[in-house]
Amino acid sequence: MSKFSLWSIIQNGLSRQRGWQRQWRDPNPREKYDVVIVGAGLHGLATAYYLATNHYVRNVAVLEKGWLGGGNAGRNTTIIRSNYMMPGNRQFYEHSLKLWEGLSHELNYNVMFSQRHHVTLLHSPAARDSAARRYNTMKLTDSDAELWELPTLKKEIPHLNYDNARFPIIGAAVQRRAGNARHDAVAWGYARAADTYGVDIIQNCEVTGVVRENGKLTGLKTTRGKIGAGKVGFAVAGNSSRLWQMAELGNLPIETHLLQAFVSEPIKPLLDHVVVFGVGGAHFYISQSDKGGMVFGGDLDWYKSYAQRGNLPTVQDVCECATSILPCLGRVRLLRHWSGLMDMSMDGSPFICKTPIENLYLNAGWNYGGFKASPASGWYFADLIANDRPHETIDHFTLNRFRKGVIIDERGAGPDPKLHG
Amino acid sequence: MLRINCPFCGLRDYSEFTYGGDASVVYPDLDAGEDEWHDAVFLRENIRGLQRETWHHVQGCRMWLIVERDTLTHEIVGVEAAHPEWAKVIQSQASEKKDQ
Numbered sequence: 192m193s194k195f196s197l198w199s200i201i202q203n204g205l206s207r208q209r210g211w212q213r214q215w216r217d218p219n220p221r222e223k224y225d226v227v228i229v230g231a232g233l234h235g236l237a238t239a240y241y242l243a244t245n246h247y248v249r250n251v252a253v254l255e256k257g258w259l260g261g262g263n264a265g266r267n268t269t270i271i272r273s274n275y276m277m278p279g280n281r282q283f284y285e286h287s288l289k290l291w292e293g294l295s296h297e298l299n300y301n302v303m304f305s306q307r308h309h310v311t312l313l314h315s316p317a318a319r320d321s322a323a324r325r326y327n328t329m330k331l332t333d334s335d336a337e338l339w340e341l342p343t344l345k346k347e348i349p350h351l352n353y354d355n356a357r358f359p360i361i362g363a364a365v366q367r368r369a370g371n372a373r374h375d376a377v378a379w380g381y382a383r384a385a386d387t388y389g390v391d392i393i394q395n396c397e398v399t400g401v402v403r404e405n406g407k408l409t410g411l412k413t414t415r416g417k418i419g420a421g422k423v424g425f426a427v428a429g430n431s432s433r434l435w436q437m438a439e440l441g442n443l444p445i446e447t448h449l450l451q452a453f454v455s456e457p458i459k460p461l462l463d464h465v466v467v468f469g470v471g472g473a474h475f476y477i478s479q480s481d482k483g484g485m486v487f488g489g490d491l492d493w494y495k496s497y498a499q500r501g502n503l504p505t506v507q508d509v510c511e512c513a514t515s516i517l518p519c520l521g522r523v524r525l526l527r528h529w530s531g532l533m534d535m536s537m538d539g540s541p542f543i544c545k546t547p548i549e550n551l552y553l554n555a556g557w558n559y560g561g562f563k564a565s566p567a568s569g570w571y572f573a574d575l576i577a578n579d580r581p582h583e584t585i586d587h588f589t590l591n592r593f594r595k596g597v598i599i600d601e602r603g604a605g606p607d608p609k610l611h612g
Numbered sequence: 613m614l615r616i617n618c619p620f621c622g623l624r625d626y627s628e629f630t631y632g633g634d635a636s637v638v639y640p641d642l643d644a645g646e647d648e649w650h651d652a653v654f655l656r657e658n659i660r661g662l663q664r665e666t667w668h669h670v671q672g673c674r675m676w677l678i679v680e681r682d683t684l685t686h687e688i689v690g691v692e693a694a695h696p697e698w699a700k701v702i703q704s705q706a707s708e709k710k711d712q
Contacts, residue, residue, distance in 0.1 A: 432658035442655040446633075447683075494614075494631035497660045497684045503613055504627040537654045593654040594646070606653050609631065 195299050214379060215386035220393050223419030224252045226576060227411060229398050229434065230427035231255030232264045233374075234554055234561065236381035236392070237569020238424060238576070240298075243388035245570070246577035251390045252420075254413060256397035260378025263428055263561055266499070266531030268452045268488045270465050270476060271563040272309040272369035273334055276325045277599045280540060282584045284560075285334050287567030288368060294566060300380030302372045303481065307464050309369030310339075310348065312516070314358045314470040322364035329366070339363045348464060352518050358470045371465060371478055377565065401438045408438070408551050424552045424576055426568075429497075429532030431555035440547060444537040444593060445556050446608040448491045451501035451530040453509060455523045457483030468516045474612055475512035484526060487513055490612055491533065501530040533558055539611030540599035543572050544581065544589040552576050553590070558611050617691050619699065620673040632666030634659070635678050635694075660684055666694060675699070 193199060193212060203210045226242060228235045231253045242248040255261075271291055273284040295302050313319045319338065326336035344363045345353065353360055382392055393415065400412035401423075410419040425434050432443050462485070465478040477487035489509035492501050506528060514521050536542070536556035541564070546553050554572045557564060571585045581588070587597050593606075604610035614626035634656055640648040660683055667677045676694035681687065693699035 430660075432656070433660055436657075442651075442657050444654040444656070446656050446658050447660070494626070495633075495658075495663070495665070495683055496686065498686055502626070504625070594650050607633075608656075 214383045215392055218391045220415050220418050225250040225421040227420035228253045228424045228426055231259040231392055232262050233377055233565035234568045235426040237565050238572045239390045240381050240385040241570050241573035243385055243390055246573055248577055249389045253392045254396045255394045258394050259382050263531040264374055264378045266529050267562045268486050269371040269374050269562055271371055272366055274366050276328045277601050279587050279599050281332050283567055287564050290566035298380040298384045302376045302380050304372040305370045306368050307370040309366045309465045311364040311467040312360050313362045326364050335368050337365045339365050350519055352516055408548055422550045422576055426554040428534040428557045428561055431534050445534050446495050447497055448533050448535045448609055449496045449501055449530045450491050450533050451505050451528055452488035453528040454526050455485040456526050473512050491609055493609055499530055535608035535611055537606045538598040538600040539602050542588055542590055543585045614686055618669050619693055620675055628671040629667045630670050632668055635664040635666045
């Protein structure tokens with residue numbers, strides 16, 4: 192694979208752009224691999240990449256039932272932040288943010304990571320106290336965090352609705368290093384980089400069953416034939432329960448819910464930050480893409496669903512949030528909306544863990560937060576698969592944490608998956 | 613739009629209701645073991661296809677319903693009252709009122 196560089200751009204510029212090659216191969220599955228990852232989303236691709244680079248495990252296949260990055264990788268609002276507070280989550284998401292900061296260089300692929308600040312609006316003294324606790328925790332654990340008073344916020348984002356009598360804005364909690372990235376580029380960047388190390392990315396290859404011998408998984412049955420495997424990793428958020436049941440392992444502490452997101456027609460530069468608005472039951476986040484579209488989203492549709500399409504009341508709710516916080520969007524038209532399948536777990540936190548089958552590993556339960564987590568998710572999952580033991584950071588990202596009473600409930604919402612937004 | 617045919621109120625938009633969860637979950641006896649409680653509280657079959665689930669008509673009659681719905685297509689196959697005994701009482705009271 193040729194490396195992207197200033198020199199390659201000049202060279203191709205002079206040769207009518209004829210020198211570019213395809214970015215990854217389209218191989219047929221081999222008979223057996225050391226490691227087979229199911230799911231070529233961001234987490235699966237990142238896992239393959241870190242297996243190849245950090246652990247020198249390169250006889251790896253990533254199986255994908257559709258096309259790579261065609262699930263939740265392409266169905267989110269691309270927000271990246273590490274403002275988590277609970278032990279475990281704090282270290283995990285901070286590690287992820289640090290990986291994001293070097294990702295374009297590491298992959299030699301521009302993922303367009305933009306640290307444009309993540310600004311959470313605050314509407315009451317109680318909200319400010321709660322934010323102070325969370326953001327102080329972040330400062331004390333090697334991250335960056337700030338509380339902005341109203342004059343600073345007004346200077347930074349002058350066109351928010353500051354005249355709302357019911358929910359007046361009194362300030363904001365800010366993480367400057369947070370921001371967003373281009374979702375497709377992340378999938379393509381990881382795929383291209385993993386492929387360079389010999390990882391086979393096999394698309395249009397749906398897993399239909401598992402092959403078990405003497406308590407171990409020896410391979411997977413797929414629509415492209417049987418593929419043998421030394422170790423297997425599941426990274427199929429949205430369909431984790433189905434694959435888990437295919438392996439005859441019973442039920443997971445997960446429900447699949449749908450989350451919609453939206454993009455408007457492109458407009459001139461309007462919003463420099465990621466802005467989050469959540470008060471009185473509303474939940475809303477918005478940023479502007481480099482193309483100019485306003486990218487935003489809100490809550491789940493509130494009922495369990497495997498349909499990758501949402502319902503209209505949520506469209507109305509989210510658009511009402513948009514116009515209440517940014518009234519200037521009132522006449523901007525919606526261009527598209529889409530929905531992804533969320534693995535909503537029982538405490539809002541994920542699983543990267545070993546399973547009852549000794550050579551099977553699970554990566555699931557990402558709730559709303561899978562996009563920002565993908566580099567660290569791949570990093571720790573690769574570490575788990577290669578070394579067959581969890582890193583201390585993900586000690587509690589296990590399935591038995593509910594039994595042990597060490598739930599990681601960031602929101603304090605209790606065991607109801609739909610409430611962990 | 614999902615529309616639910618409430619046996620008490622008629623066909624209504626789903627936004628009048630709140631989704632409860634999988635209706636097949638049965639909570640064990642209070643003195644049952646930890647394993648049984650763990651499974652009932654935390655584990656879900658997470659069905660892709662026809663599922664019996666609870667909905668609360670919170671902005672209507674406030675009755676709990678059991679809806680049979682396809683979680684892949686959103687098609688609703690059947691709706692019934694979650695507590696049929698209460699339903700009988702309500703319906704008999706309603707018919708008494710009509711007679712008066």
